[in-house]
Amino acid sequence: MIATLTLNPSIDRELAVQGELERGGVRGYRRLGDQAGGKGVNVARAVGGAGLDAVAILPAPPHDPFLQLLEGASMRVHAVPSSAPVRINLTLTERDGTTTKLNAAGERLDLAVEQALVDALLREDDASWIVLAGSLPAGSDPALYARIVARLRAAAPGARIAVDTAGEPLAAIVLGGSRVDLIKPNAHELAELLGDAREGDALENDPDAAAGAARQLLDDHDGLGAVLLTLGGGGAVLATRDGSWRGSHPPVAVRSTVGAGDSALSGYLIAAERGLPERERLAWAVAYGAAAVTLPGSEIPTIDRVTPARVTTSTLAVPAVEPSEG
Numbered sequence: 517m518i519a520t521l522t523l524n525p526s527i528d529r530e531l532a533v534q535g536e537l538e539r540g541g542v543r544g545y546r547r548l549g550d551q552a553g554g555k556g557v558n559v560a561r562a563v564g565g566a567g568l569d570a571v572a573i574l575p576a577p578p579h580d581p582f583l584q585l586l587e588g589a590s591m592r593v594h595a596v597p598s599s600a601p602v603r604i605n606l607t608l609t610e611r612d613g614t615t616t617k618l619n620a621a622g623e624r625l626d627l628a629v630e631q632a633l634v635d636a637l638l639r640e641d642d643a644s645w646i647v648l649a650g651s652l653p654a655g656s657d658p659a660l661y662a663r664i665v666a667r668l669r670a671a672a673p674g675a676r677i678a679v680d681t682a683g684e685p686l687a688a689i690v691l692g693g694s695r696v697d698l699i700k701p702n703a704h705e706l707a708e709l710l711g712d713a714r715e716g717d718a719l720e721n722d723p724d725a726a727a728g729a730a731r732q733l734l735d736d737h738d739g740l741g742a743v744l745l746t747l748g749g750g751g752a753v754l755a756t757r758d759g760s761w762r763g764s765h766p767p768v769a770v771r772s773t774v775g776a777g778d779s780a781l782s783g784y785l786i787a788a789e790r791g792l793p794e795r796e797r798l799a800w801a802v803a804y805g806a807a808a809v810t811l812p813g814s815e816i817p818t819i820d821r822v823t824p825a826r827v828t829t830s831t832l833a834v835p836a837v838e839p840s841e842g
């Protein structure tokens with residue numbers, strides 16, 4: 517069973533832009549629809565869609581439209597009542613598949629709601645993986661995920677924890693020495709974590725450099741178990757303490773890249789639940805990510821759309837890293 521926590525869920529509203537989007541210009545659009553989103557929600561939906569047990573834990577006011585959008589979803593939903601309405605994130609899609617995302621900050625959660633969410637997570641004591649995913653609502657303590665990990669470690673020492681976040685919350689986890697089994701940055705998030713956000717494109721286009729950077733993180737931070745680094749159309753790299761691999765997929769027709777990273781993480785987790793080794797988990801991650809980009813908006817692929825056999829994996833010879841000083 518997989519339990520996800522989404523502290524900042526969203527209604528994902530997709531707008532199809534007429535013509536090309538131009539900064540400062542005027543364009544028409546067609547509203548395509550709303551989906552219940554947020555990274556942990558998407559992961560739970562994908563895992564549930566693969567026939568596995570998943571629960572999405574999140575805050576939402578009792579009659580928020582977000583909850584109606586979740587009716588009939590493939591996973592269990594545990595909504596902790598909150599007074600903060602669920603944010604609306606916009607996805608602007610152009611004909612050629614270019615996706616522009618405008619994300620709202622999300623409203624700060626009351627301390628009592630925060631506590632109730634963590635308590636709900638702790639009650640899921642048969643979860644094989646706990647996933648903490650997405651940004652934190654505005655005004656949250658950037659170390660909130662790190663504090664939640666510390667509580668989970670104390671209460672459930674054996675649980676495996678995956679974190680998919682960015683910026684300060686990710687830095688608080690990694691640099692603060694939290695013990696997590698997996699992080700899933702993209703190249704830009706990894707570059708920012710390493711202190712040079714400008715290097716994101718370079719990492720995305722150079723899987724060897726990306727793997728070296730991921731491996732360096734593992735060497736510098738004992739708390740980290742593995743890094744699943746997504747590289748857009750370049751597939752993904754998985755760096756673990758036992759080896760590093762690259763997975764790539766033949767090109768696909770891209771409709772929307774929203775949710776591709778969540779799908780990749782889901783693929784890894786679904787393969788892990790099936791007892792597959794790391795290299796095959798990577799193949800599943802890449803296959804899920806590739807299937808996701810062929811779907812509109814933040815639609816998450818069901819397992820029948822996913823073909824891990826189309827993914828080529830190779831072992832990366834990552835140079836040995838000098839032990840860090842001190």
Ligand SMILES: O=P(O)(O)OC[C@@]1(O)O[C@H](CO)[C@@H](O)[C@@H]1O
Nearest residue numbers: 526553554555605650651775814
């Ligand atoms: O603000 P966050 O939490 O980083 O990102 C939120 C979000 O962009 O992530 C999902 C796609 O990954 C969407 O469902 C959602 O709108």
